[in-house]
Amino acid sequence: MAELLVVEDDGEIAAELVQALTGHGYSVRHASTAEDAMCQAVARPADLILLDLGLPDADGVTVCRQLRARLPVETVIVVLTARTQEFEVIVALDAGADDYLTKPFRLTELLARLRAHLRRRAVVAGPAVMQFGALRIDTHARRAYVGQGEVHLRPKEFDLLAVLAASAGTAVRRERLMAEVWDDNWYGSTKTLDVHISALRRTLTDAGEDPGRITTLRGTGYRFETEARPANSSP
The missing domain is CATH 3.40.50.2300 (Response regulator)
Incomplete structure:
Protein backbone atom coordinates (compact mmCIF):
# COMPACT_ATOMS: atom_id res chain seq x y z
CA MET A 1 0.00 0.00 0.00
CA ARG A 120 6.80 5.18 -12.67
CA ARG A 121 8.66 4.56 -9.46
CA ALA A 122 8.99 1.05 -10.90
CA VAL A 123 11.69 0.25 -13.40
CA VAL A 124 11.51 2.08 -16.71
CA ALA A 125 11.14 -0.37 -19.60
CA GLY A 126 14.31 -0.97 -21.56
CA PRO A 127 17.75 -2.58 -21.21
CA ALA A 128 18.88 -3.20 -17.63
CA VAL A 129 22.25 -1.46 -18.14
CA MET A 130 23.14 1.05 -20.85
CA GLN A 131 26.67 2.39 -21.34
CA PHE A 132 27.64 5.51 -23.30
CA GLY A 133 31.27 6.45 -22.78
CA ALA A 134 31.68 7.22 -19.10
CA LEU A 135 27.90 7.34 -18.56
CA ARG A 136 26.28 4.14 -17.27
CA ILE A 137 22.54 3.82 -16.62
CA ASP A 138 21.17 0.93 -14.55
CA THR A 139 17.38 0.90 -14.97
CA HIS A 140 16.80 -2.01 -12.57
CA ALA A 141 18.59 -0.27 -9.72
CA ARG A 142 17.42 3.17 -10.96
CA ARG A 143 20.96 4.50 -10.73
CA ALA A 144 23.21 6.43 -13.09
CA TYR A 145 26.99 6.80 -12.97
CA VAL A 146 29.61 8.95 -14.66
CA GLY A 147 32.85 7.05 -14.29
CA GLN A 148 32.93 5.69 -10.76
CA GLY A 149 30.73 8.43 -9.31
CA GLU A 150 26.98 8.06 -8.89
CA VAL A 151 24.78 10.80 -10.36
CA HIS A 152 21.93 11.65 -7.99
CA LEU A 153 18.84 12.23 -10.13
CA ARG A 154 15.27 13.04 -9.14
CA PRO A 155 12.70 10.39 -10.18
CA LYS A 156 11.47 12.27 -13.26
CA GLU A 157 15.04 13.10 -14.33
CA PHE A 158 16.01 9.43 -14.17
CA ASP A 159 12.90 8.41 -16.12
CA LEU A 160 13.66 10.98 -18.84
CA LEU A 161 17.27 9.82 -19.05
CA ALA A 162 16.22 6.16 -19.30
CA VAL A 163 13.60 6.77 -22.00
CA LEU A 164 15.96 8.95 -24.06
CA ALA A 165 18.92 6.57 -23.68
CA ALA A 166 16.80 3.56 -24.68
CA SER A 167 16.24 5.33 -28.03
CA ALA A 168 19.79 6.69 -28.33
CA GLY A 169 20.58 8.26 -31.68
CA THR A 170 16.95 8.75 -32.68
CA ALA A 171 14.49 11.61 -32.15
CA VAL A 172 12.06 11.21 -29.26
CA ARG A 173 8.98 13.37 -29.64
CA ARG A 174 7.76 15.56 -26.81
CA GLU A 175 4.41 13.77 -26.82
CA ARG A 176 6.07 10.41 -26.24
CA LEU A 177 8.16 11.75 -23.37
CA MET A 178 5.11 13.28 -21.71
CA ALA A 179 3.15 10.04 -22.11
CA GLU A 180 5.89 7.73 -20.84
CA VAL A 181 7.35 9.88 -18.07
CA TRP A 182 4.21 11.65 -16.89
CA ASP A 183 0.91 10.25 -18.09
CA ASP A 184 -1.13 9.63 -21.22
CA ASN A 185 -3.78 11.93 -19.75
CA TRP A 186 -1.43 14.83 -18.92
CA TYR A 187 -3.46 18.02 -18.45
CA GLY A 188 -0.82 20.66 -17.85
CA SER A 189 1.69 22.64 -19.90
CA THR A 190 4.57 20.72 -21.51
CA LYS A 191 6.85 23.43 -20.09
CA THR A 192 7.43 21.00 -17.22
CA LEU A 193 9.29 18.76 -19.71
CA ASP A 194 11.70 21.57 -20.62
CA VAL A 195 12.34 22.36 -16.96
CA HIS A 196 13.19 18.75 -16.17
CA ILE A 197 15.40 18.35 -19.25
CA SER A 198 17.34 21.48 -18.24
CA ALA A 199 17.76 20.12 -14.72
CA LEU A 200 18.89 16.74 -16.08
CA ARG A 201 21.49 18.41 -18.30
CA ARG A 202 22.84 20.47 -15.41
CA THR A 203 23.08 17.45 -13.12
CA LEU A 204 24.89 15.33 -15.72
CA THR A 205 27.28 18.16 -16.61
CA ASP A 206 28.05 18.83 -12.93
CA ALA A 207 28.87 15.12 -12.56
CA GLY A 208 31.40 15.34 -15.40
CA GLU A 209 29.33 14.13 -18.35
CA ASP A 210 29.78 15.88 -21.71
CA PRO A 211 27.26 18.76 -21.91
CA GLY A 212 26.11 17.90 -25.44
CA ARG A 213 24.71 14.48 -24.59
CA ILE A 214 21.05 15.59 -25.02
CA THR A 215 20.18 17.59 -28.13
CA THR A 216 17.06 19.76 -28.47
CA LEU A 217 15.16 19.24 -31.72
CA ARG A 218 13.06 22.36 -32.12
CA GLY A 219 9.42 21.62 -32.79
CA THR A 220 9.99 17.89 -32.32
CA GLY A 221 11.57 16.83 -29.05
CA TYR A 222 14.98 15.60 -27.96
CA ARG A 223 17.70 13.17 -29.04
CA PHE A 224 20.16 11.33 -26.81
CA GLU A 225 23.51 11.29 -28.60
CA THR A 226 25.49 8.05 -28.66
CA GLU A 227 28.57 10.27 -28.73
CA ALA A 228 28.31 13.62 -26.94
CA ARG A 229 28.55 16.78 -29.01
CA PRO A 230 29.17 20.47 -28.20
CA ALA A 231 26.75 21.83 -25.61
CA ASN A 232 23.24 22.69 -26.82
CA SER A 233 22.18 26.01 -25.34
CA SER A 234 18.45 25.36 -25.84
CA PRO A 235 16.39 24.02 -22.93
Whole structure:
Protein backbone atom coordinates (compact mmCIF):
# COMPACT_ATOMS: atom_id res chain seq x y z
CA MET A 1 0.00 0.00 0.00
CA ALA A 2 1.45 3.34 -1.07
CA GLU A 3 1.87 5.91 1.69
CA LEU A 4 0.91 9.54 1.04
CA LEU A 5 1.47 12.71 3.07
CA VAL A 6 -1.08 15.49 2.44
CA VAL A 7 0.27 18.92 3.42
CA GLU A 8 -2.73 21.26 3.41
CA ASP A 9 -3.69 23.98 5.90
CA ASP A 10 -7.37 24.19 4.88
CA GLY A 11 -9.06 21.71 7.20
CA GLU A 12 -12.06 21.08 4.96
CA ILE A 13 -9.97 20.42 1.85
CA ALA A 14 -7.56 18.25 3.83
CA ALA A 15 -10.37 16.14 5.29
CA GLU A 16 -11.88 15.59 1.84
CA LEU A 17 -8.52 14.59 0.38
CA VAL A 18 -7.68 12.21 3.21
CA GLN A 19 -11.10 10.57 3.01
CA ALA A 20 -11.03 10.24 -0.79
CA LEU A 21 -7.47 8.92 -0.97
CA THR A 22 -8.02 6.48 1.89
CA GLY A 23 -11.13 5.24 0.12
CA HIS A 24 -9.00 4.48 -2.94
CA GLY A 25 -6.61 2.28 -1.01
CA TYR A 26 -3.84 4.67 0.03
CA SER A 27 -2.37 5.04 3.49
CA VAL A 28 -2.70 8.77 4.16
CA ARG A 29 -1.22 11.11 6.75
CA HIS A 30 -1.93 14.82 7.10
CA ALA A 31 0.12 17.87 8.09
CA SER A 32 -1.33 21.38 8.27
CA THR A 33 1.90 23.37 8.62
CA ALA A 34 5.34 23.39 7.04
CA GLU A 35 6.96 22.52 10.37
CA ASP A 36 4.70 19.51 10.91
CA ALA A 37 5.19 18.40 7.31
CA MET A 38 8.97 18.48 7.62
CA CYS A 39 8.92 16.57 10.91
CA GLN A 40 6.62 13.86 9.56
CA ALA A 41 8.36 13.56 6.22
CA VAL A 42 11.82 13.15 7.72
CA ALA A 43 10.75 10.83 10.54
CA ARG A 44 8.75 8.58 8.24
CA PRO A 45 9.27 9.24 4.50
CA ALA A 46 6.18 8.85 2.34
CA ASP A 47 6.06 7.48 -1.19
CA LEU A 48 4.38 10.67 -2.40
CA ILE A 49 3.75 14.10 -0.89
CA LEU A 50 0.87 16.39 -1.88
CA LEU A 51 2.18 19.82 -0.94
CA ASP A 52 0.00 22.93 -0.84
CA LEU A 53 2.07 26.01 -1.72
CA GLY A 54 -0.07 28.35 0.39
CA LEU A 55 1.01 27.28 3.87
CA PRO A 56 0.59 29.65 6.85
CA ASP A 57 4.06 29.36 8.36
CA ALA A 58 6.39 29.17 5.33
CA ASP A 59 6.52 29.67 1.59
CA GLY A 60 5.57 26.44 -0.16
CA VAL A 61 8.41 26.68 -2.67
CA THR A 62 10.92 26.91 0.17
CA VAL A 63 9.31 23.92 1.86
CA CYS A 64 9.49 21.97 -1.40
CA ARG A 65 13.19 22.75 -1.73
CA GLN A 66 13.86 21.67 1.87
CA LEU A 67 11.89 18.44 1.47
CA ARG A 68 13.75 17.58 -1.73
CA ALA A 69 17.10 18.15 -0.02
CA ARG A 70 16.28 15.92 2.94
CA LEU A 71 14.16 13.11 1.51
CA PRO A 72 15.08 9.99 -0.48
CA VAL A 73 15.48 10.80 -4.16
CA GLU A 74 12.60 8.50 -5.12
CA THR A 75 10.04 10.45 -3.05
CA VAL A 76 7.52 12.10 -5.38
CA ILE A 77 6.40 15.67 -4.62
CA VAL A 78 3.22 17.01 -6.24
CA VAL A 79 2.44 20.64 -5.44
CA LEU A 80 -1.10 21.93 -5.13
CA THR A 81 -1.50 25.59 -5.95
CA ALA A 82 -4.15 28.26 -6.44
CA ARG A 83 -1.52 30.35 -8.23
CA THR A 84 -2.09 30.75 -11.95
CA GLN A 85 1.12 32.50 -13.04
CA GLU A 86 3.22 30.04 -15.06
CA PHE A 87 6.52 31.33 -13.67
CA GLU A 88 5.40 30.48 -10.11
CA VAL A 89 4.74 26.90 -11.15
CA ILE A 90 8.10 26.72 -12.93
CA VAL A 91 9.84 27.95 -9.77
CA ALA A 92 8.17 25.14 -7.80
CA LEU A 93 9.24 22.55 -10.37
CA ASP A 94 12.77 23.89 -10.32
CA ALA A 95 12.73 23.69 -6.52
CA GLY A 96 12.24 19.93 -6.73
CA ALA A 97 8.55 19.25 -7.39
CA ASP A 98 7.81 16.44 -9.83
CA ASP A 99 4.38 17.70 -10.84
CA TYR A 100 1.67 20.22 -9.97
CA LEU A 101 -2.12 20.59 -9.88
CA THR A 102 -3.92 23.91 -9.98
CA LYS A 103 -6.88 24.36 -7.62
CA PRO A 104 -9.68 23.59 -8.08
CA PHE A 105 -8.92 20.18 -9.55
CA ARG A 106 -11.00 17.07 -10.17
CA LEU A 107 -10.49 14.04 -7.97
CA THR A 108 -10.29 11.83 -11.06
CA GLU A 109 -7.41 13.94 -12.36
CA LEU A 110 -5.57 13.77 -9.03
CA LEU A 111 -5.99 10.00 -8.83
CA ALA A 112 -4.73 9.57 -12.40
CA ARG A 113 -1.63 11.63 -11.62
CA LEU A 114 -0.96 9.67 -8.43
CA ARG A 115 -1.26 6.33 -10.21
CA ALA A 116 1.09 7.53 -12.95
CA HIS A 117 3.74 8.77 -10.52
CA LEU A 118 3.63 5.69 -8.33
CA ARG A 119 3.70 3.43 -11.38
CA ARG A 120 6.80 5.18 -12.67
CA ARG A 121 8.66 4.56 -9.46
CA ALA A 122 8.99 1.05 -10.90
CA VAL A 123 11.69 0.25 -13.40
CA VAL A 124 11.51 2.08 -16.71
CA ALA A 125 11.14 -0.37 -19.60
CA GLY A 126 14.31 -0.97 -21.56
CA PRO A 127 17.75 -2.58 -21.21
CA ALA A 128 18.88 -3.20 -17.63
CA VAL A 129 22.25 -1.46 -18.14
CA MET A 130 23.14 1.05 -20.85
CA GLN A 131 26.67 2.39 -21.34
CA PHE A 132 27.64 5.51 -23.30
CA GLY A 133 31.27 6.45 -22.78
CA ALA A 134 31.68 7.22 -19.10
CA LEU A 135 27.90 7.34 -18.56
CA ARG A 136 26.28 4.14 -17.27
CA ILE A 137 22.54 3.82 -16.62
CA ASP A 138 21.17 0.93 -14.55
CA THR A 139 17.38 0.90 -14.97
CA HIS A 140 16.80 -2.01 -12.57
CA ALA A 141 18.59 -0.27 -9.72
CA ARG A 142 17.42 3.17 -10.96
CA ARG A 143 20.96 4.50 -10.73
CA ALA A 144 23.21 6.43 -13.09
CA TYR A 145 26.99 6.80 -12.97
CA VAL A 146 29.61 8.95 -14.66
CA GLY A 147 32.85 7.05 -14.29
CA GLN A 148 32.93 5.69 -10.76
CA GLY A 149 30.73 8.43 -9.31
CA GLU A 150 26.98 8.06 -8.89
CA VAL A 151 24.78 10.80 -10.36
CA HIS A 152 21.93 11.65 -7.99
CA LEU A 153 18.84 12.23 -10.13
CA ARG A 154 15.27 13.04 -9.14
CA PRO A 155 12.70 10.39 -10.18
CA LYS A 156 11.47 12.27 -13.26
CA GLU A 157 15.04 13.10 -14.33
CA PHE A 158 16.01 9.43 -14.17
CA ASP A 159 12.90 8.41 -16.12
CA LEU A 160 13.66 10.98 -18.84
CA LEU A 161 17.27 9.82 -19.05
CA ALA A 162 16.22 6.16 -19.30
CA VAL A 163 13.60 6.77 -22.00
CA LEU A 164 15.96 8.95 -24.06
CA ALA A 165 18.92 6.57 -23.68
CA ALA A 166 16.80 3.56 -24.68
CA SER A 167 16.24 5.33 -28.03
CA ALA A 168 19.79 6.69 -28.33
CA GLY A 169 20.58 8.26 -31.68
CA THR A 170 16.95 8.75 -32.68
CA ALA A 171 14.49 11.61 -32.15
CA VAL A 172 12.06 11.21 -29.26
CA ARG A 173 8.98 13.37 -29.64
CA ARG A 174 7.76 15.56 -26.81
CA GLU A 175 4.41 13.77 -26.82
CA ARG A 176 6.07 10.41 -26.24
CA LEU A 177 8.16 11.75 -23.37
CA MET A 178 5.11 13.28 -21.71
CA ALA A 179 3.15 10.04 -22.11
CA GLU A 180 5.89 7.73 -20.84
CA VAL A 181 7.35 9.88 -18.07
CA TRP A 182 4.21 11.65 -16.89
CA ASP A 183 0.91 10.25 -18.09
CA ASP A 184 -1.13 9.63 -21.22
CA ASN A 185 -3.78 11.93 -19.75
CA TRP A 186 -1.43 14.83 -18.92
CA TYR A 187 -3.46 18.02 -18.45
CA GLY A 188 -0.82 20.66 -17.85
CA SER A 189 1.69 22.64 -19.90
CA THR A 190 4.57 20.72 -21.51
CA LYS A 191 6.85 23.43 -20.09
CA THR A 192 7.43 21.00 -17.22
CA LEU A 193 9.29 18.76 -19.71
CA ASP A 194 11.70 21.57 -20.62
CA VAL A 195 12.34 22.36 -16.96
CA HIS A 196 13.19 18.75 -16.17
CA ILE A 197 15.40 18.35 -19.25
CA SER A 198 17.34 21.48 -18.24
CA ALA A 199 17.76 20.12 -14.72
CA LEU A 200 18.89 16.74 -16.08
CA ARG A 201 21.49 18.41 -18.30
CA ARG A 202 22.84 20.47 -15.41
CA THR A 203 23.08 17.45 -13.12
CA LEU A 204 24.89 15.33 -15.72
CA THR A 205 27.28 18.16 -16.61
CA ASP A 206 28.05 18.83 -12.93
CA ALA A 207 28.87 15.12 -12.56
CA GLY A 208 31.40 15.34 -15.40
CA GLU A 209 29.33 14.13 -18.35
CA ASP A 210 29.78 15.88 -21.71
CA PRO A 211 27.26 18.76 -21.91
CA GLY A 212 26.11 17.90 -25.44
CA ARG A 213 24.71 14.48 -24.59
CA ILE A 214 21.05 15.59 -25.02
CA THR A 215 20.18 17.59 -28.13
CA THR A 216 17.06 19.76 -28.47
CA LEU A 217 15.16 19.24 -31.72
CA ARG A 218 13.06 22.36 -32.12
CA GLY A 219 9.42 21.62 -32.79
CA THR A 220 9.99 17.89 -32.32
CA GLY A 221 11.57 16.83 -29.05
CA TYR A 222 14.98 15.60 -27.96
CA ARG A 223 17.70 13.17 -29.04
CA PHE A 224 20.16 11.33 -26.81
CA GLU A 225 23.51 11.29 -28.60
CA THR A 226 25.49 8.05 -28.66
CA GLU A 227 28.57 10.27 -28.73
CA ALA A 228 28.31 13.62 -26.94
CA ARG A 229 28.55 16.78 -29.01
CA PRO A 230 29.17 20.47 -28.20
CA ALA A 231 26.75 21.83 -25.61
CA ASN A 232 23.24 22.69 -26.82
CA SER A 233 22.18 26.01 -25.34
CA SER A 234 18.45 25.36 -25.84
CA PRO A 235 16.39 24.02 -22.93
